[in-house]
Amino acid sequence: LALPQLFAIVLPFAVFVAVAYGIQRLHTDNEVMVVYASGMTGWQVISPVLRTISYAVLLNLVLNLFVQPVAFRSMRETIYEVRSDLASAIIRPGEFVSPAVNLTIFARELKNGVMSDVFIHDGRDQEKPTTFFAKTGVFANVAARPSITLNNASRQTLSADGILEFLEFSSTSFELNGVIDPQGELFYKYSDRYISELFNPDPNNVWEMQHVKNLRAEGHYRMSSPLYNYTLGLLALVALLAGNFSKMGYGRRLITFGVVALLVRLLGFTLASAAESNEILNIAQYGLPIGVSGLCLWLLFRPKPAPPVAALELAAK
Structure with missing residues (x-):
């Protein structure tokens, strides 16, 4: 071209x-x-x-x-x-993938851009590692930042004093900071x-x-x-x-x-x-x-x- x-x-x-x-x-x-x-x-x-x-x-x-x-x-x-579809390319259904150091993502199935049974473990902040479970997830841009929108999700974190914190969401976003560069408008x-x-x-x-x-x-x-x-x-x-x-x-x-x-x-x-x-x-x-x-x-x-x-x-x- x-x-x-x-x-x-x-x-x-x-x-x-x-x-x-x-x-x-x-x-x-x-x-x-x-x-x-x-x-x-x-x-x-x-x-x-x-x-x-x-x-x-x-x-x-x-x-x-x-x-x-x-x-x-x-x-x-x-x-x-x-570049917009690059986020979907990092997911391999049924496999644990690590697109960044101390970051692991798993999806049982990926169909038409929708992931099923999603697991995300983010240990990049070693003082407060976080784990997400979600029924479904889709890649999206939130505030011009590449993210995964998780539906029917839960988040588990371990506080500094060793207490397990557990939260549930109908919908939440996990930003892929440092994994995928933000994709702006077509220029x-x-x-x-x-x-x-x-x-x-x-x-x-x-x-x-x-x-x-x-x-x-x-x-x-x-x-x-x-x-x-x-x-x-x-x-x-x-x-x-x-x-x-x-x-x-x-x-x-x-x-x-x-x-x-x-x-x-x-x-x-x-x-x-x-x-x-x-x-x-x-x-x-x-x-x-x-x-x-x-x-x-x-x-x-x-x-x-x-x-x-x-x-x-x-x-x-």
């Missing part, structure tokens, strides 16, 4: 690799030299690549805006249900929320109003991160098309621009994190990929020296 977010992060790098591989193959077969020699403009050469990258951008946007929150909400709800993190929730926090929700900057930073990150598909794809094009013809290959250029692509993406993650405390940096979340993409386009379309005649003759053979 966490794969949509991971896939959205990896997708721009996959675009870089795919573009680099495709153009490198064209260089290997001298197709790039041929298309330029035939009179095709730079835009005609790169437009099919940009159209393909646009599909990746749309896919990335769908993942960020729809698939990720749906998947993460499902995961969060599953985790919550498992959705920033990554679990839909884009409408990120940009329009509930004014009646105290937590959301206290974290407006964080919510908006997450929203702008999800809207801006698909642009890195263009950015990294254009960096791959610059590495292979913006420079001079090289008979020695383009491996060094690809490594250099691969490092640049990684640094640009890491800077984007840094801006997204910093925008949680400074909202003005949300503009930079869009400015970085757009600015780098614009620079790449300028490098691609600036006047370049004509390819060597020898290279054209080699490509024509």
